Amino acid sequence: MTTATQPTATGSSGEGPDIQSSGLYSRQLPTYFPAALLVVCAAVASGAFFLLGAFHPVPVAAVTAIGYLVAVTTSSAVVENNRRAKDRLVTGVVYCCFAIAVVPLISLLSTVVVFGIERFDLYFLSVSMNGVIPSMDAGGVYHAIVGTLVITGLATVISVPIGLMTAVYVVEYGRGRLKQAITFFVDVMTGIPSIVAGLFVVALWIMVFGPGQTNGLAGAIALSVLMIPVVVRSSEEMLRLVPNELREAAYALGVPKWLTIVKVVLPTAVAGLTTGIILALARVIGETAPLILTAGMASTRINANPVEGDMMSLPVYIYKAVRDMGLSGEAGVYAEERAWAAALTLILVVMLLFLTARLVSRFLSPGKG
Amino acid sequence: MTTTDSSETAVAPRGKRRLGDLVFANSARGAGLLILAILAGVALFLIVQSLSSLTANEGNFFTSSEWSPEAGPGEEVRFGVAALAFGTVLGAAIALVLATPVAVGIALFIVYYAPRRLAALLGYLVDLLAAIPSVVYGLWGLVYLVDQLQPLYRFMAEYLGWIPLFAGPVSSTGRTMLSAGIVLAVMILPIITAMARDVFTQVPQTHREAALALGATRWEMIRTAVLPFGRPGVIGGAMLGMGRALGETMAVAMILSPSLVISPNVLQSGNQTIAAHIALQYPEATGTGVSALIAAGLVLFGITLAVNMAARFVVSRRKEFTE
Incomplete structure (x- = not known):
């Protein structure tokens, strides 16, 4: 029963407090939950690395991502159900994939600009x-x-x-x-x-x-x-x-x-x-x-x-x-x-x-x- | 494919053939034939110019790893592509293993997860990766990336060293096949992503809506409707990316610290690819040396031709299925 009554994006217009409490809908994490969890994870990871004295953006980002994926999956599995948990896990992984692609782009462009600007002038050209x-x-x-x-x-x-x-x-x-x-x-x-x-x-x-x-x-x-x-x-x-x-x-x-x-x-x-x-x-x-x-x-x-x-x-x-x-x-x-x-x-x-x-x-x- | 045929349905007026028509149609056909001639010429000239060294070669061209094609007095001409071909395939394999899952993830992100308004912009960002010249990738990899990867390599050698692939000791410079493979992976990422995006956007809306209507979550919809439909496209894209990785020259030539050995240890320096070997050796080569490099290039041409034709075949088969 719980699976058949998940609200979809298109069905949410008609939902009200009455329906929510009537038991027609399964329990659901609030919409702000993923964003809030990500902020918490980032704060904890950077804090931990800062205390250890080894602050560096790459391991911090890696630990944040892994921590977030674990936390969002387990909390979703506890509050919602396993299928939702898997869905949230994949969503997180897909976002990570995009981040992985952007990292080398930003790294490369910023390195070239930072090192290149030293000698880049009218004389050089x-x-x-x-x-x-x-x-x-x-x-x-x-x-x-x-x-x-x-x-x-x-x-x-x-x-x-x-x-x-x-x-x-x-x-x-x-x-x-x-x-x-x-x-x-x-x-x-x-x-x-x-x-x-x-x-x-x-x-x-x-x-x-x-x-x-x-x-x-x-x-x-x-x-x-x-x-x-x-x-x-x-x-x-x-x-x-x-x-x-x-x-x-x-x-x-x-x-x-x-x-x-x-x-x-x-x-x-x-x-x-x-x-x-x-x-x-x-x-x-x-x-x-x-x-x-x-x-x-x-x-x-x-x-x-x-x-x-x-x-x-x-x-x-x-x-x-x-x-x-x-x-x-x-x-x-x-x-x-x-x-x-x-x-x-x-x-x-x-x-x-x-x-x-x-x-x-x-x-x-x-x-x- | 309907757009292809529509142009042929408009039949030009019949009547006496005008001179302009004849000239224009024939020069258009001539340009097309010229392209076929160029491709045939590439194969033909490479074969002709490699013959002189191949006939002088005392070693086995396919199984030997030595490279001394320019014999002094009293020396034998011996060269072979075994180590080079191994290195080429190893580098491309590393790039493919690293890039394909990430590229599929990015394509899914752009087509199904990213906010509608941002999707085009984010896709453009990934395309920018394809616009950066390979020599700049090489410079970045050599000066910046290999140092950043050192701690990771030491970690891998310590905890994963029991896998033969990651056996230590770690190269002190970081200029290893794995570093080159990682840079190659970044370079082929936009190619695979573009192909995967193409097929993912073509998944019939009815399939996706049917899955959602049955109560599937977004991931279940992707797993049951999108991925089965997109698989040939992803495979074709991966093979196109592999073709690019096999032939990539400058990034490997600049990053890898080469040696002509067959070694699966990707954390140690060694190995070399055909393309990088040609670029590094050519400026000093003369006579049979040039001819031997052309022979190596012929092998690379053969490998990439086979991979690309297979990829095109896979992609075109998908088109037949969907229509």
């Missing part, structure tokens, strides 16, 4: 590492920013036409076996490890130009291999969202199919397409491994020519600085500071791209302009 020896308190990321812009810019120029046209083929033209094959292999291509994309270009370059050739164009092609499938997937989804009535209206007016796509379908989907491309760009801008293989690690000077010699980029700059962290004395300290400042720069660039994507999708979408 506006000079290169040309002529800087490891023990010098100098040098910056300008050449890496230039390299990142050139390489990812070229990668975008290569990937967008190929990706977009493939999406157009799959959505507007494709049928049968070929369409299925393309859809499937684009999915598979999404999973190519970035280092394999780098090796692909290395193998290609050895065959075409001979061994040991590294330059920005090679890096851009490697990044394109990673970027194309992402562009195809997002564009495909956006083109599918375009209502069929628009296409039919254009056909009814005698517009050829290709003009319908160019003048009706693509402009309707432009906000979504742009957002997808920016997000794909944000994904590849942090790729390191393929650029180590294809664009080299040696460059310290400003090089904006993609077909001439090594080209530095922000992620490779970070990796190179990390390798220099092992140097003794001042040199290691400076290298670590540079690594964090460059990491902050890279994260800011990625966040900026994310923000742009959101703004584009908000202000360019149809019916808003």
Whole structure:
């Protein structure tokens, strides 16, 4: 009887004190109980650790969580029933899962900001590492920013036409076996490890130009291999969202199919397409491994020519600085500071791209302009 | 799938083929074919360029753990991927075991537990984890996380040391396979979560309401209606995450203190993954060295290709069932 009469969220509107006391409802913990219990647990845990003199947020949080889960389950089992107790336990566990995901995010972002801000200034952004020896308190990321812009810019120029046209083929033209094959292999291509994309270009370059050739164009092609499938997937989804009535209206007016796509379908989907491309760009801008293989690690000077010699980029700059962290004395300290400042720069660039994507999708979408 | 087919129902006007139509349709098809060609090219070029070292190899490529592909005078070329392949799978396995349950929990939280208004924002927060470049994960793991994990490792070695996996002595630097696996787990968390969220939101409302109407608690509703429906999606998502973890390079290359041994002791330094090995060795490699690294990359390509195709197969089977 008790199980069949549990109040649900929708049934609570009609409940009054009379029904509560009439025995129709089983006993229930008050709604504020979980929150209050959590506060008590946190207070007890931090108090205990404080008295022991070993206060640290992580073990305190862990003890609080375990204490809360045990307490809420037992008290629910005593006051309510076992099924409710299990439900409350799972609710607690699910909240914990989310907390576990947020901890590394906050930890990582705060570490990067705290350590990165030391060296992050206009000087750092506006000079290169040309002529800087490891023990010098100098040098910056300008050449890496230039390299990142050139390489990812070229990668975008290569990937967008190929990706977009493939999406157009799959959505507007494709049928049968070929369409299925393309859809499937684009999915598979999404999973190519970035280092394999780098090796692909290395193998290609050895065959075409001979061994040991590294330059920005090679890096851009490697990044394109990673970027194309992402562009195809997002564009495909956006083109599918375009209502069929628009296409039919254009056909009814005698517009050829290709003009319908160019003048009706693509402009309707432009906000979504742009957002997808920016997000794909944000994904590849942090790729390191393929650029180590294809664009080299040696460059310290400003090089904006993609077909001439090594080209530095922000992620490779970070990796190179990390390798220099092992140097003794001042040199290691400076290298670590540079690594964090460059990491902050890279994260800011990625966040900026994310923000742009959101703004584009908000202000360019149809019916808003 | 109905949206897919709707575009084909709108038939373009027949009549004489216009030049623009021909050019546009063929360039669209050409772009699609180019993608297939690129994928075939990746496999083909890797095979061609790895041949020179594989034929010169005196050791067994699949069972040997040595790595000396650049022979000096009077030396033999010997290299193999056994230790590397073991390390790759071990790292991905650790990441998968740690990330999958948490990712399912997060997906449940966002879809069924979080306050409606906050849900989108909280989901966005988890997606941010995917936006952080792997080299930054590596830097964070190396400088910050490994020190924080040291006390935990000592605790595990002391009380769980009887399990062979956690046998001591604990590495003094913390740059172990477990540290790399934990960072990999954080990196694949958003991938599995996104997939699980997708299927959990697709659970038919009628199923969920039927469970609730029978008096089920929220957990019972999830256990009886949501999880059985979502299982293929979760499995597919986990495999996609595994594909990512297998191929992840920089975080492992920066965190792990490598050695080419097959050792299951995740608390001691040692082991190495294929991807990280390539990234670390490539800058100094020449000739057969490069070719040998390409051969290792070919193995990685094969493994990830198999995992990804299996994952896509699982996910696409689910689509057939639900329609």
